[in-house]
Amino acid sequence: MFNYTLRRILTVVPTLLVLIIFSFYLMRLAPGGPFTSEKPLPPAVMKNVLERYGMDQPLYVQLWTYIKNIVFHFDFGPSFSQKDRTVNDVIAQGFPVTLTYGFWSAVFVLVLGIPLGIVAALRHNSFWDYTMTGLAIFSQIFPNFVLAPILVLLFTLSWGLLPGGGWNGGQWEYIIMPAIALGTSYMAGVARLTRGSMLEVLNAPFILTARSKGLPERTIIWRHALKPALLPTLTYMGPVFVYMITGSVFIDVFFSTGGIGQDFIDGAYSRDYAMLLGLAVLYSLLTFTLNLLLDLMYAWIDPKVRSNL
Amino acid sequence: MTDAKKRLNSQEFAQTVSEEMITSRSFWADARRRFLGHRLAVFSIFMLLALLLFAIFGHAFAQWSYEEIDWNVLGRIKTEGGPNWENGHYFGVDELGRDLFARVVQGSRTSLMVGFVAGPLAVLLGATLGALAGYFGGRLDQFIVGFYTIWISIPYIIFFVVWQAFFGRSLTQMILVIILVNWTAGLLIVRGQVMMLKNREFVDAARMLGMSDFAIIFKHLAPNILWVIVIYTSIVIPEVIMAESLVSFLGVGIQEPNTSWGALISEGAKTMTFGTLWQLGYPAAFFVIAQVSLYYIGDGLRDALDPKDRR
Numbered sequence: 283m284f285n286y287t288l289r290r291i292l293t294v295v296p297t298l299l300v301l302i303i304f305s306f307y308l309m310r311l312a313p314g315g316p317f318t319s320e321k322p323l324p325p326a327v328m329k330n331v332l333e334r335y336g337m338d339q340p341l342y343v344q345l346w347t348y349i350k351n352i353v354f355h356f357d358f359g360p361s362f363s364q365k366d367r368t369v370n371d372v373i374a375q376g377f378p379v380t381l382t383y384g385f386w387s388a389v390f391v392l393v394l395g396i397p398l399g400i401v402a403a404l405r406h407n408s409f410w411d412y413t414m415t416g417l418a419i420f421s422q423i424f425p426n427f428v429l430a431p432i433l434v435l436l437f438t439l440s441w442g443l444l445p446g447g448g449w450n451g452g453q454w455e456y457i458i459m460p461a462i463a464l465g466t467s468y469m470a471g472v473a474r475l476t477r478g479s480m481l482e483v484l485n486a487p488f489i490l491t492a493r494s495k496g497l498p499e500r501t502i503i504w505r506h507a508l509k510p511a512l513l514p515t516l517t518y519m520g521p522v523f524v525y526m527i528t529g530s531v532f533i534d535v536f537f538s539t540g541g542i543g544q545d546f547i548d549g550a551y552s553r554d555y556a557m558l559l560g561l562a563v564l565y566s567l568l569t570f571t572l573n574l575l576l577d578l579m580y581a582w583i584d585p586k587v588r589s590n591l
Numbered sequence: 592m593t594d595a596k597k598r599l600n601s602q603e604f605a606q607t608v609s610e611e612m613i614t615s616r617s618f619w620a621d622a623r624r625r626f627l628g629h630r631l632a633v634f635s636i637f638m639l640l641a642l643l644l645f646a647i648f649g650h651a652f653a654q655w656s657y658e659e660i661d662w663n664v665l666g667r668i669k670t671e672g673g674p675n676w677e678n679g680h681y682f683g684v685d686e687l688g689r690d691l692f693a694r695v696v697q698g699s700r701t702s703l704m705v706g707f708v709a710g711p712l713a714v715l716l717g718a719t720l721g722a723l724a725g726y727f728g729g730r731l732d733q734f735i736v737g738f739y740t741i742w743i744s745i746p747y748i749i750f751f752v753v754w755q756a757f758f759g760r761s762l763t764q765m766i767l768v769i770i771l772v773n774w775t776a777g778l779l780i781v782r783g784q785v786m787m788l789k790n791r792e793f794v795d796a797a798r799m800l801g802m803s804d805f806a807i808i809f810k811h812l813a814p815n816i817l818w819v820i821v822i823y824t825s826i827v828i829p830e831v832i833m834a835e836s837l838v839s840f841l842g843v844g845i846q847e848p849n850t851s852w853g854a855l856i857s858e859g860a861k862t863m864t865f866g867t868l869w870q871l872g873y874p875a876a877f878f879v880i881a882q883v884s885l886y887y888i889g890d891g892l893r894d895a896l897d898p899k900d901r902r
Contacts, residue, residue, distance in 0.1 A: 297741050305750070309757055423882045425833050427840045427853065428875055431860035435871075439864065446864075521743070528748035528837075535841055536860070546749075550756035550843050558753050565749045573744050 294570045309555050358560030363552035369560035372545045380530050380541035383457050387465040395469040399476025418470035426529050430463040430536050447537040460533045468522045475518050480511040523572040625895040632891025635884035646703050649696030654679025657693040658848040683869040686862050701851040705835045709766045710828035713773035718820050721778040725785030747772040760846040777823035784816045818896040825889035852878040
C-alpha cells in the first residue's frame with residue numbers, strides 16, 4: 283500500500299513538470315505578452331518592467347527560477363496584471379472559497395445521488411425508478427452553464443429566495459446555488475450508475491444465498507449489496523472530480539463567488555503568465571490529489587485491487 | 592380457417608418469407624432496422640437535420656446580418672427589442688441591438704461545425720492510436736496507455752483556456768485544440784477490440800497472404816471495429832459541443848462578432864436581470880434541442896450496434 287502510494291506520487295511529479303515546462307514555453311512563444319498594449323511602452327520603461335519580472339533573462343533560466351520557487355518556497359511569483367498582488371495572495375484568498383462550495387457540491391452529489399440510485403434499484407421499474415431515470419437524462423442535458431442561469435432566474439429573480447451571486451464570507455445562502463449548479467448533472471450520473479450496479483449486484487448469486495439464509499432485507503442491502511454496488515460509482519468519481527474542478531471556473535465567474543476561477547479567466551484576458559500558469563498548476567495538483575485519494579479508497583474497499591498493488 | 596391462418600398459408604406470404612431468407616441481412620442492414628425501430632432516435636435525426644438546415648440556410652431568411660446594429664431599437668431594447676415579426680427580428684435583438692435570429696443562426700453554425708468536425712476527428716485520432724496500441728502491443732502499448740492514464744487525470748478545460756488565451760480565438764484554432772484535448776475518446780475500447788480481433792483466423796490469413804501490418808489494421812480490422820467508432824463519435828459530438836459552449840461562456844471562446852451557443856447563452860444570462868429573457872431563451876432552447884437529439888441518436892445507435900445491448 284505504502285509502495286503504491288509512493289509510486290503514484292512519483293508519477294505525479296514528472297507529469298506536473300512536463301505540464302509546467304510545456305505551458306511555460308507555449309505561453310512565451312505565443313505572440314504578444316502581458317505588457318503589450320495599444321500604445322507601446324517606451325523602450326527604457328519596457329526594459330525596466332521586464333527586468334522587474336525577470337523576463338530579460340533567457341527562457342530556461344526563467345523556467346528554472348520558476349520551478350525552484352514553487353518547489354522550495356511554494357511561491358508562484360508576482361501577478362503580472364494585478365500590480366500589488368502575488369499569485370499566492372490570489373490563491374490564499376480565492377482557493378478556500380472554491381474549496382468550500384466544491385466540498386458542499388461533492389456532498390450534495392454523493393448524499394443525494396447514491397440513495398436515489400439505491401431507491402430506484404430497489405423499486406425497479408416503479409414510478410420512482412422512471413422519475414429518477416428521466417431526471418438523470420434531463421440533468422445530463424442541462425449542463426451547469428444552462429442550469430445556473432435557470433436557477434438564478436427562479437430562485438433570485440422570480441421568488442427572491444436566494445442571493446444570485448456573491449459570497450459574503452461563505453454564509454449558507456450564498457453556497458446553496460453554486461453547489462447545486464455545479465453538482466446536479468454529476469449527481470444524476472452517480473444516481474444512474476449506482477442504480478445500474480445495484481441492480482446487477484442484487485441479481486448476483488451471493489445475494490440469493492443471503493436471501494435463502496433468511497436474512498432480513500435491510501441486512502442484505504446494508505451488509506452485502508452496498509459495498510460491491512458502490513465500487514463502480516467510486517471509479518466514476520475520478521472523472522467527476524476533474525469535471526467539477528473545471529466546472530468551478532464557470533461557477534466562480536457566473537456567481538462572482540470570488541474564487542480562483544475568476545482570476546484564472548482574468549489572467550487569460552490580460553495574458554498574465556504567472557497567474558494562468560500558477561492556477562493551472564494548482565488545478566492539476568488538486569485533481570491529482572483527489573484521484574490519488576480515490577484510488578487509495580478504492581484499494582481499501584476492494585480486496586481484489588488491494589492484493590494487486 | 593381463420594384469416595390469420597389463411598394469410599400464413601398464402602402464396603404471397605411464402606414468397607416474401609423466402610425472399611427475406613434468401614437475401615441474408617448484413618450487420619449494417621440489421622442495425623439500420625433496429626435503429627429505425629427506435630422512434631425517439633428517428634425523430635431526433637429529423638430534429639438534428641432541421642437544426643443543420645437552419646444553420647446552413649438560416650441566413651437566407653434573416654432580415655438583418657449578425658453584426659449589424661438596429662439603431663431603431665437600441666436604447667429601448669427592454670420594451671421594443673423583443674421577438675417581433677414586423678421589424679424582422681424574429682427572435683428579438685441582443686443587448687447591442689443586433690438581430691438575435693441571425694446571431695443564433697451564426698452560433699448554431701459555429702457550435703455544430705465544432706461538434707461535427709472536431710468530434711469525429713478526435714475519435715478517429717484516438718481510435719487510430721488505440722488500434723496501434725492494441726495491434727502491436729509491447730512497449731508501444733505501454734507508452735500509449737500510460738500517456739492516456741495521465742492525460743485523463745488532467746483538467747483539460749483549464750489548458751483549453753490557457754491555449755485559447757495565447758493563440759487567438761478563431762474557429763480552426765478551436766477545432767484544433769478540441770481534437771488535441773479529446774484524443775482519448777474511444778482509445779481504450781478500440782484497443783480492446785483490436786486485441787481481441789488480432790488473433791482471429793482472418794487476420795492470420797491476411798498475414799499469410801503477405802499483407803503489411805498497416806494494411807491489416809486499416810483494411811481488415813477497421814471495418815470490424817467501425818461500430819465502436821460510430822458509437823463513440825455519437826457520444827463525443829455532444830460532449831465537444833458542450834465543451835466549446837462552456838469555454839465560450841467563459842468568454843475565451845470564439846471571437847466576436849462571430850458567436851456560438853455558449854457565448855449567446857452567456858450574453859443572455861448576463862442581461863436576464865433586465866427582463867430581456869428572449870436573449871437567454873432562444874440560444875438555450877437551441878442548445879438543449881441539439882443536446883437532446885444527439886443524446887437519443889446516440890442511444891439509438893447503441894441499441895442498434897452494440898452486441899451487448901441487444902434486446
